[in-house]
Amino acid sequence: MENQISFFSSFALNDIFFMAEAAYRTLLISIISISIGTFIGGIFGWMLFEGRIIAIILLGPILDVFRSVPLIIQLVLFYNFAPIVGFDLNAFESGLVILTLYTAALVANVVRGGIASVGQSMRRAARSLGMNYWQDLRYVVFPIGVRAIFPSWVGVALGVLKDSALVSVLGYVELLRASQILMTRTQEPLLIIAVAGAFYFALSYPISRFSARFERKWSQ
Amino acid sequence: MIKIQELQKYFGQLHVLRGIDLQVEKGEVLSVIGASGSGKSTLLYCINGLEQIQGGTITVDGVKVHDKGTDLNNLRQSMGMVFQQWNSFPHLTAIENVALAPRIVKKKTKSEAIEIAKNQLVHVGLEDKLNVYPSELSGGQQQRLAIARALAMDPQYMLFDEATSALDPELVGEVLETMRLLAEEGMTMICVTHEMGFARDVSDRVAFFHDGIIEEIDTAKNIFENPKSELTKKFLSKVR
Numbered sequence A: 001m002e003n004q005i006s007f008f009s010s011f012a013l014n015d016i017f018f019m020a021e022a023a024y025r026t027l028l029i030s031i032i033s034i035s036i037g038t039f040i041g042g043i044f045g046w047m048l049f050e051g052r053i054i055a056i057i058l059l060g061p062i063l064d065v066f067r068s069v070p071l072i073i074q075l076v077l078f079y080n081f082a083p084i085v086g087f088d089l090n091a092f093e094s095g096l097v098i099l100t101l102y103t104a105a106l107v108a109n110v111v112r113g114g115i116a117s118v119g120q121s122m123r124r125a126a127r128s129l130g131m132n133y134w135q136d137l138r139y140v141v142f143p144i145g146v147r148a149i150f151p152s153w154v155g156v157a158l159g160v161l162k163d164s165a166l167v168s169v170l171g172y173v174e175l176l177r178a179s180q181i182l183m184t185r186t187q188e189p190l191l192i193i194a195v196a197g198a199f200y201f202a203l204s205y206p207i208s209r210f211s212a213r214f215e216r217k218w219s220q
Numbered sequence B: 001m002i003k004i005q006e007l008q009k010y011f012g013q014l015h016v017l018r019g020i021d022l023q024v025e026k027g028e029v030l031s032v033i034g035a036s037g038s039g040k041s042t043l044l045y046c047i048n049g050l051e052q053i054q055g056g057t058i059t060v061d062g063v064k065v066h067d068k069g070t071d072l073n074n075l076r077q078s079m080g081m082v083f084q085q086w087n088s089f090p091h092l093t094a095i096e097n098v099a100l101a102p103r104i105v106k107k108k109t110k111s112e113a114i115e116i117a118k119n120q121l122v123h124v125g126l127e128d129k130l131n132v133y134p135s136e137l138s139g140g141q142q143q144r145l146a147i148a149r150a151l152a153m154d155p156q157y158m159l160f161d162e163a164t165s166a167l168d169p170e171l172v173g174e175v176l177e178t179m180r181l182l183a184e185e186g187m188t189m190i191c192v193t194h195e196m197g198f199a200r201d202v203s204d205r206v207a208f209f210h211d212g213i214i215e216e217i218d219t220a221k222n223i224f225e226n227p228k229s230e231l232t233k234k235f236l237s238k239v240r
């Protein structure tokens, strides 16, 4: 009994800071991969829509792989194989690369649909006014498409935020990993899981609120 | 002047325009009538360079539309186009809809573009809707907005592709009235239309399309009162 107390200690205020710091890491890896992934995914989506031969025979299947192989498998494979081909990446960097590509694959599909939703007739109207291809894309397709795909994009972003927990398998101490560490030490799994859940909620909630505001503004 | 010679247009195997010869002079109003699928819309898209052609030539003010060297974005500014689906930009207010192209294509300053837009919206009778989004406009108002948007580029020609066919019957009148006004102002117009009253009263000439060729073209009076082709007679008897 005495012995056990020295091994396990109960949940303390310090541990909240430890989890907050881990939540920050979750946020960090998510924000970076969502931002870059969205940007790359936007370009991929445009390439898929334009249907250039390379896009269809190469990009499509590659993105399908990222969308359909479970993220955890991608992470483990990449983390272990990257050094073999000369990339010496730590857990954070590996996680970042895979989460970014995963985001890009999901966003690409959403964006392709968004561009298609604008419709040929609208685009011809824009072109008939003398707009060139890029002006049409920038001033007509982009604003209309963004509004159309925004809810799906928020879904992707929230999904990536939660899925970033899987990077813990590589040893990156983000929210889930931190919770596991604390659970082992305190033997209070329910409390810790609840706190972790609260942190995830605190990270996602602003995104949901923010997006709801945008959607309301746009729907007027 | 728009001059079309020996125009051939295919969609894959489908031979849609089978040798069109047509000339539209400055200030003229030409109505194009004919059965569905006869190639009327396709003709307008070809004139505007929105569709490739497989034979013949289209020249607008001496410029060959489908020549490799032609700056289509520039040429299109001289031809306003109004579609069956009005295609207003849903994310912009009425005045922004009209001001967009002058600002980004003609590189007008913001205040110049707004000024142009306001004038054109007054022109089509939407002066009380300047800051309204298209979703709050009726179909007829949106179609007039589309007309104002095209006019804001200060075009020499206006091409109308069944501008009223998607409208509820009670809204057709206001759009036709706007088109009539334009005609009276001397705008050169090609109007694909199912509105025989408009074709008869407003146009100088009427072209009857049948199966990818101009079956008959004549003054509005002759077409409606004294058509020569049996096909024209048959078509007119059906639509009236």
Ligand SMILES: Nc1ncnc2c1ncn2[C@@H]1O[C@H](COP(=O)(O)OP(=O)(O)OP(=O)(O)O)[C@@H](O)[C@H]1O
Pocket (backbone or CB within 6 Å): B011, B014, B016, B034, B035, B036, B037, B038, B039, B040, B041, B042, B043
């Ligand atoms: N993008 C396209 N690809 C393939 N076929 C097309 C395309 N656009 C039109 N067509 C075909 O070309 C023919 C002529 O079409 P068009 O739209 O010019 O007819 P229209 O006279 O305007 O008919 P409507 O009165 O119904 O508008 C039709 O058979 C149509 O199916």
Ligand SMILES: [Mg+2]
Pocket (backbone or CB within 6 Å): B040, B041, B042, B161, B162
């Ligand atoms: Mg048509």
